[in-house]
Amino acid sequence: MLDACLREGIWLPHACTHGTCGTCKAIVLEGDVDHGDASPYALLDSERQEGCALICVARPRSNLVIEGEIDAEEGVAVHPVRDYTGTVESLDEVAPNVRRLLIALDRPLSFNPGQYIQLVMPDGDSRPYSVASTPAAPDRIELHIKRSPGGVCTDGWVFKHLAVGDGVSLSGPYGRFSFRPLRSEPVLLLGSGTGLAPLKSMVQHIAETGGEHSVILYHGVATRTDLYDHELFEAWDAENDWFSYRPALSRDEWNSRTGRVPALLAEDYPRASGHTAYVCGSPAMVNDTLRVLMKARLFPRDIFREDFFDSRDRASGAHIVRSPLIRR
Numbered sequence: 039m040l041d042a043c044l045r046e047g048i049w050l051p052h053a054c055t056h057g058t059c060g061t062c063k064a065i066v067l068e069g070d071v072d073h074g075d076a077s078p079y080a081l082l083d084s085e086r087q088e089g090c091a092l093i094c095v096a097r098p099r100s101n102l103v104i105e106g107e108i109d110a111e112e113g114v115a116v117h118p119v120r121d122y123t124g125t126v127e128s129l130d131e132v133a134p135n136v137r138r139l140l141i142a143l144d145r146p147l148s149f150n151p152g153q154y155i156q157l158v159m160p161d162g163d164s165r166p167y168s169v170a171s172t173p174a175a176p177d178r179i180e181l182h183i184k185r186s187p188g189g190v191c192t193d194g195w196v197f198k199h200l201a202v203g204d205g206v207s208l209s210g211p212y213g214r215f216s217f218r219p220l221r222s223e224p225v226l227l228l229g230s231g232t233g234l235a236p237l238k239s240m241v242q243h244i245a246e247t248g249g250e251h252s253v254i255l256y257h258g259v260a261t262r263t264d265l266y267d268h269e270l271f272e273a274w275d276a277e278n279d280w281f282s283y284r285p286a287l288s289r290d291e292w293n294s295r296t297g298r299v300p301a302l303l304a305e306d307y308p309r310a311s312g313h314t315a316y317v318c319g320s321p322a323m324v325n326d327t328l329r330v331l332m333k334a335r336l337f338p339r340d341i342f343r344e345d346f347f348d349s350r351d352r353a354s355g356a357h358i359v360r361s362p363l364i365r366r
């Protein structure tokens with residue numbers, strides 16, 4: 039049901055997409071649904087009897103009329119989800135265990151900087167990856183993919199078998215983690231590892247559209263060799279007054295400093311009010327960074343997050359532990 043809505047460009051609130059968080063609850067006014075894997079904690083028996091459904095896991099058994107709250111925000115375009123095919127144009131190791139995948143699409147993809155796509159694997163299952171390129175190049179997308187030891191998509195396919203010239207399928211765009219162009223405050227972009235991908239799209243988009251924002255980008259990795267695209271960001275930093283690039287190395291030095299993103303951020307911003315922050319990376323990094331931002335007096339309405347949850351997080355339920363205050 040959720041997929042059908044997104045494909046019509048109707049944005050209903052959702053988060054886990056696995057029937058466990060309850061964010062996507064809607065009322066079925068007419069018709070029959072199969073409730074699928076709805077968790078009894080997210081959809082109580084009494085709610086089920088009253089006609090509610092979790093639309094991320096429910097399937098229609100007939101034509102339906104549903105009532106839900108459409109999530110609309112001024113300045114944020116809603117692009118209907120579509121299926122795409124494409125060809126691998128390049129696949130390069132840009133840092134240890136990180137590959138940059140460029141896909142030439144057969145038709146243009148409309149998306150907001152920061153959104154993600156679902157990359158379909160040979161077995162038909164799919165994994166989400168954030169788009170690192172910008173809407174200005176809609177028929178050629180860039181993804182940054184980190185190897186997950188034992189991971190089906192990465193260890194089992196992208197790092198072993200996928201090759202230049204291969205055909206791929208994907209769908210998108212998905213997600214509410216996207217640049218808010220109507221906010222004029224200085225922007226803090228805070229990413230770890232391949233969490234850089236959607237942030238790179240945002241910086242480049244601001245540069246391409248001549249935005250008036252001042253932007254500070256923190257990229258957290260372990261050592262200098264784990265940094266990628268740093269020559270590009272260093273060049274942008276040197277050429278533009280509005281952009282500042284700050285690598286955060288947890289086991290190495292950059293500008294005589296060592297530390298993860300939350301630690302360096304706390305040093306630099308004892309007060310962060312008056313900024314808009316976009317945080318992306320592992321769930322642990324995102325949570326630690328949010329704590330620093332809140333301590334620095336940034337309000338939840340000024341913080342946007344994207345957690346790179348994986349199968350391990352989903353199996354452990356870690357993906358449903360989240361602050362209801364911070365938007366995704």
Ligand SMILES: Cc1cc2nc3c(=O)[nH]c(=O)nc-3n(C[C@H](O)[C@H](O)[C@H](O)COP(=O)(O)OP(=O)(O)OC[C@H]3O[C@@H](n4cnc5c(N)ncnc54)[C@H](O)[C@@H]3O)c2cc1C
Pocket residue numbers: 154165166167168169182183184185186187188189190191192193194213232233235344345346347348349350351353354
């Ligand atoms: C919105 C979003 C955007 C994302 N964007 C990016 C991106 O731009 N770049 C990026 O690199 N990643 C991104 N991710 C993460 C990505 O989607 C994948 O989760 C990641 O690449 C791992 O996929 P995989 O199939 O290789 O691993 P999986 O097979 O999913 O396994 C991941 C890990 O969990 C372990 N595991 C699997 N099943 C279980 C289980 N039942 N119990 C315990 N452990 C288990 C595996 O051994 C492995 O170590 C994003 C995630 C989300 C939610």
Ligand code: FES
Pocket residue numbers: 051052053054055056057058059060061062063080092093094095
């Ligand atoms: S999005 Fe449907 S239950 Fe979480």
